[in-house]
Amino acid sequence: MFTYRNISFTFLLVILVFALSGVLLDGGFQVSGYGFLVSGFWLLASVLTILILGSVFIRWNFYFFSHNHGDRSSPAISITFDDGPDAATTPKILDILEKHQIKATFFCVGNKIEKNPDVFKKIIDMGHAVGNHTYSHSPWFDLFSSTKMAREISMTDEIFFNLTGKKPKLFRPPYGVTNPMLGKALKKTGHQSVAWSLRSFDTVKKPEKVLRKVNHKLKNGDIVLFHDRIPETAGIVEQFILEAQKSGNKFVPLDELLKIQPYASVQ
Numbered sequence: 353m354f355t356y357r358n359i360s361f362t363f364l365l366v367i368l369v370f371a372l373s374g375v376l377l378d379g380g381f382q383v384s385g386y387g388f389l390v391s392g393f394w395l396l397a398s399v400l401t402i403l404i405l406g407s408v409f410i411r412w413n414f415y416f417f418s419h420n421h422g423d424r425s426s427p428a429i430s431i432t433f434d435d436g437p438d439a440a441t442t443p444k445i446l447d448i449l450e451k452h453q454i455k456a457t458f459f460c461v462g463n464k465i466e467k468n469p470d471v472f473k474k475i476i477d478m479g480h481a482v483g484n485h486t487y488s489h490s491p492w493f494d495l496f497s498s499t500k501m502a503r504e505i506s507m508t509d510e511i512f513f514n515l516t517g518k519k520p521k522l523f524r525p526p527y528g529v530t531n532p533m534l535g536k537a538l539k540k541t542g543h544q545s546v547a548w549s550l551r552s553f554d555t556v557k558k559p560e561k562v563l564r565k566v567n568h569k570l571k572n573g574d575i576v577l578f579h580d581r582i583p584e585t586a587g588i589v590e591q592f593i594l595e596a597q598k599s600g601n602k603f604v605p606l607d608e609l610l611k612i613q614p615y616a617s618v619q
């Protein structure tokens with residue numbers, strides 16, 4: 353399989369072959385010093401490219417496993433919202449979900465839960481599933497050590513627990529970036545990583561474009577990614593729901609789509 357472990361192993365193996373061929377230069381391998389250097393460069397460049405792409409494309413499951421879709425043969429789909437709770441925009445989304453009787457999933461940021469505890473509690477009270485999306489959502493999160501990452505995740509768990517008595521088991525990596533440090537941190541905290549199969553790009557694209565894309569690409573079992581901090585998202589989501597329901601799709605929260613528990617049992 354195409355994973356971090358296998359690529360590292362293959363890389364080490366190729367290095368070994370290179371070293372051996374160096375030793376055997378006078379033997380069967382007639383490789384010139386220049387050719388040797390060029391091959392080494394390309395090998396290193398290829399491995400680095402794979403490592404970077406594996407980090408950016410969470411759905412490759414390169415460094416660790418992330419759930420990224422449900423059963424493709426069932427019309428059930430999940431909407432997920434990242435980066436809240438936001439005092440102004442999240443309640444609008446909650447209203448739309450209530451109006452259409454839909455349960456969704458919110459990946460919340462610890463320091464925003466601290467700022468907006470009432471909005472956070474409302475999400476839980478309305479029966480939506482909630483997961484952990486770090487404490488700071490720092491742009492440098494991916495450069496943190498695994499200890500620092502685990503600390504951020506645990507801090508959010510603690511705030512979460514103090515307000516709800518629940519401990520989240522689901523985690524969504526900020527920006528969808530994965531690396532070995534995050535894999536180690538999640539092992540330590542015991543969270544399951546959740547990615548998506550359909551990204552709306554509501555943070556960067558115009559509402560009409562976002563809507564056209566999600567409506568056009570939606571498939572059975574999809575996990576759709578939106579952001580509840582974006583003011584336009586509530587309107588987009590309502591149109592999306594109406595269109596998806598017309599096509600026979602059924603909205604379920606992530607735990608139902610993936611048949612997993614969203615919270616750890618706490619003694």
Ligand SMILES: [Zn+2]
Pocket residue numbers: 434435485489525526527
């Ligand atoms: Zn985010």
